Structure formats: C-alpha cells, structure tokens
Amino acid sequence: MQPGKREVNRRRFLSAAIAAMGSLIGAAVGVPAVAYIIGPALKQQAEDWVRLGAVNKVELGSPTLFKTTVERQTGWISAQEEVAAYVLTENGQEFSAISNVCTHLGCRVRWIEGEAQFFCPCHNGVFGKDGSVVSGPPPRPLDRFETKIEDGVLFIRRS
Amino acid sequence: MGAKLGNWLDERFGWRSVWAAIFLRKIPHVNWFYTLGSATLFVATLQIVTGILLTMYYVPTPDHAYDSVVYITTQLPAGWFIRGLHHWGASAMVVLTVLHMLRVFFAGSYKFPREMTWLTGVGLLLIAVGFGFTGYLLPWDQKAYWATTVGTEIAGVAPGLGPWILRIARGGDDLTALTLARFFGAHVWVLPAALLGLVSLHLYLVIRNGITAAPERKD
Numbered sequence: 001m002q003p004g005k006r007e008v009n010r011r012r013f014l015s016a017a018i019a020a021m022g023s024l025i026g027a028a029v030g031v032p033a034v035a036y037i038i039g040p041a042l043k044q045q046a047e048d049w050v051r052l053g054a055v056n057k058v059e060l061g062s063p064t065l066f067k068t069t070v071e072r073q074t075g076w077i078s079a080q081e082e083v084a085a086y087v088l089t090e091n092g093q094e095f096s097a098i099s100n101v102c103t104h105l106g107c108r109v110r111w112i113e114g115e116a117q118f119f120c121p122c123h124n125g126v127f128g129k130d131g132s133v134v135s136g137p138p139p140r141p142l143d144r145f146e147t148k149i150e151d152g153v154l155f156i157r158r159s
Numbered sequence: 160m161g162a163k164l165g166n167w168l169d170e171r172f173g174w175r176s177v178w179a180a181i182f183l184r185k186i187p188h189v190n191w192f193y194t195l196g197s198a199t200l201f202v203a204t205l206q207i208v209t210g211i212l213l214t215m216y217y218v219p220t221p222d223h224a225y226d227s228v229v230y231i232t233t234q235l236p237a238g239w240f241i242r243g244l245h246h247w248g249a250s251a252m253v254v255l256t257v258l259h260m261l262r263v264f265f266a267g268s269y270k271f272p273r274e275m276t277w278l279t280g281v282g283l284l285l286i287a288v289g290f291g292f293t294g295y296l297l298p299w300d301q302k303a304y305w306a307t308t309v310g311t312e313i314a315g316v317a318p319g320l321g322p323w324i325l326r327i328a329r330g331g332d333d334l335t336a337l338t339l340a341r342f343f344g345a346h347v348w349v350l351p352a353a354l355l356g357l358v359s360l361h362l363y364l365v366i367r368n369g370i371t372a373a374p375e376r377k378d
Contacts, residue, residue, distance in 0.1 A: 032237030037212070
C-alpha cells in the first residue's frame with residue numbers, strides 16, 4: 001500500500017466519524033427541540049360540558065341567549081373565557097344550542113325578534129332561526145352544540 | 160452531483176478557501192488540552208440554541224417569570240431537557256473557559272504575537288461570567304432573587320462608584336420588575352452581541368496567528 005493512500009483513508013475515516021458524531025449531537029438536541037416547539041400545538045382542547053343555566057328560562061319558540069364564563073388554562077395562565085349560545089326549543093322537550101359566532105369572520109350574531117332572524121353586524125350576514133344561512137357572506141350555518149339536561153339545568157358541550 | 164454543486168457554489172462564494180483556512184490549517188504537535196477552546200465554543204453554541212428555545216416560552220416579568228419556567232420544566236415535551244442543558248451548560252461555560260485559560264497560561268501561548276488573543280479571551284471570560292450572573296436571576300425564585308440581591312449588594316460596596324453601580328444594575332434602589340427586565344435584556348441581547356463580536360475576533364486571531372506547539376522540557 002502506498003503511504004499517500006493510507007493518509008487519505010485515515011482522513012476519510014476521521015471525517016466520517018466527526019460527521020456521525022455531529023449528526024448524533026444534532027439529533028439529540030434537534031429532536032427534543034422540535035417536540036418542545038410544537039408541544040402546545042398538539043395538545044387537544046379538553047372537551048367539557050359547560051353549565052348554561054336553568055332550562056325553564058328558555059322561551060318557547062324564540063332563541064334565548066345564554067352567557068357564562070369558564071375557567072381556561074393556556075400555558076401557565078388561567079383566564080376566564082366567555083361562552084355564549086342561543087338556545088331554542090319549540091316544544092319545551094327538545095333543545096338545540098346554536099353558537100353566536102358568525103361563520104364568516106367570527107363576529108357575534110344577534111337575534112332580531114321582529115324579523116325572526118340572526119343578524120351579523122360586521123358584513124350583513126343573516127341566518128334563519130335554525131342557524132341556516134339566509135343571505136350574506138357566511139359560508140356555512142351557525143355551529144351547533146351538543147346539549148344535555150340534568151336536574152333542569154342545561155349544559156352544552158364545547159369541542 | 161454533490162461535487163458539481165460544490166463547484167458551482169465555490170465559483171460564487173469561494174467557500175473552499177474559507178473552509179481550508181478554518182478546518183484544514185496546519186497545526187503543530189499538540190495534546191488534548193488544546194481542545195478546551197473548541198469545547199468552550201461547542202458549549203457556547205449549545206447555550207445559544209437552548210437559550211433561543213427557552214425564550215419561546217419564558218416571560219421576564221415578576222408575575223409570569225416563575226410560572227413560565229415551571230411550565231417549561233413540567234408541562235412542555237423535553238422542556239426539562241432544554242432547560243437542563245442550558246442550566247448545566249452555564250456552569251460548563253465558566254469551568255471550560257477557566258480550564259482553557261489555564262492551558263494557555265501554562266503552555267505560554269499568550270506570548271507574542273498572541274497577546275490580543277489572550278486579551279479578547281479575558282473579555283470572553285467576563286462575558287461568560289456576565290451571562291451566568293444575569294441568567295441566574297431569570298427563574299425568579301427565592302434563590303435567584305436573593306443571589307442577585309447579594310450579588311448587586313457586593314457591587315455596591317465598591318469604593319466611590321459602588322452605590323451608583325448598584326442603582327444602575329438594579330434599575331433603582333430595590334430589586335424589582337425593572338431589574339428582571341434589564342437582566343433579561345442584558346442576557347439575551349447585550350451579552351450575546353458582545354459574545355459574537357469577541358468570539359469572531361478571537362477565532363480570527365487563532366486562525367491568523369496559528370496555534371502554538373506544546374512546550375517541551377528543553378523550551
């Protein structure tokens with residue numbers, strides 16, 4: 001074997017060893033770093049039942065607005081968050097809860113009794129009593145919440 | 160393919176001569192103690208990476224600092240690992256810098272023409288200590304609070320200017336939100352800028368002047 005060739009082999013070996021160790025160290029820091037950065041994004045919002053109020057406060061045949069606040073944990077800060085829903089019943093037995101957040105750009109819609117429609121002040125989105133789109137820019141009906149009643153108290157499920 | 164891309168880039172950047180100057184330079188016969196400077200540079204890089212990661216969640220105000228550190232350590236995936244690396248890396252920085260300095264001293268490597276390499280190195284030691292001092296306050300727990308109280312108090316007993324140094328370090332007479340904010344600012348902006356500048360100069364001098372051979376008995 002020529003002496004020159006031997007030197008090239010040694011150099012190649014050391015280069016490969018350094019590259020391997022470098023990759024190993026890079027991965028040892030890089031993989032935890034990615035987990036660390038995307039961690040909070042992967043966390044699922046806890047689905048939970050939110051207590052709205054007494055079921056007998058719902059007016060028959062007319063959407064009634066319920067507002068309540070829930071404790072919400074974001075990172076290390078726990079804050080109050082307002083939850084609002086229009087609750088509708090036609091027969092006093094079956095209840096449906098509709099979100100008051102416009103599906104267009106997130107403004108709050110309001111029930112106009114005289115016209116029997118939900119109206120969004122931002123871009124004139126109009127929804128029917130059941131939340132379906134009547135006119136304006138909203139791309140889909142108002143969101144609905146799952147509901148349940150326990151001991152005369154109405155709950156909705158946030159998802 | 161790789162060689163072709165390398166040539167294409169080299170024609171535009173001339174990176175091969177830079178690479179050769181940094182990594183393929185001739186070095187005399189030395190021993191493992193001569194790697195302490197590179198070890199310090201490696202840990203410094205690790206500190207920069209983990210430090211940047213910590214700022215993604217850390218908040219330097221008295222009502223959030225401690226809680227955000229607890230959140231990093233207990234709630235985030237690998238948060239304990241990132242913070243742990245940064246915590247232990249801080250001590251490693253000071254230890255390695257001092258060991259590197261001792262090697263330079265006992266090998267006589269600070270002599271002509273490398274006096275400025277030594278002086279910039281002394282500056283870097285001070286910066287490493289400054290990082291340690293300002294970073295120690297940031298978790299905002301009891302140990303951090305009282306260590307900084309004592310540390311700034313010590314600065315305060317310097318003759319003449321002492322009381323002024325204390326007030327400037329704390330941003331007032333007491334250790335407050337202002338102290339935390341300015342220590343954070345120093346830790347993530349002032350000191351890193353100074354570190355990058357001085358490290359660049361230090362490395363330029365190491366490459367420009369070459370490194371010394373390990374002294375032998377007859378020297």
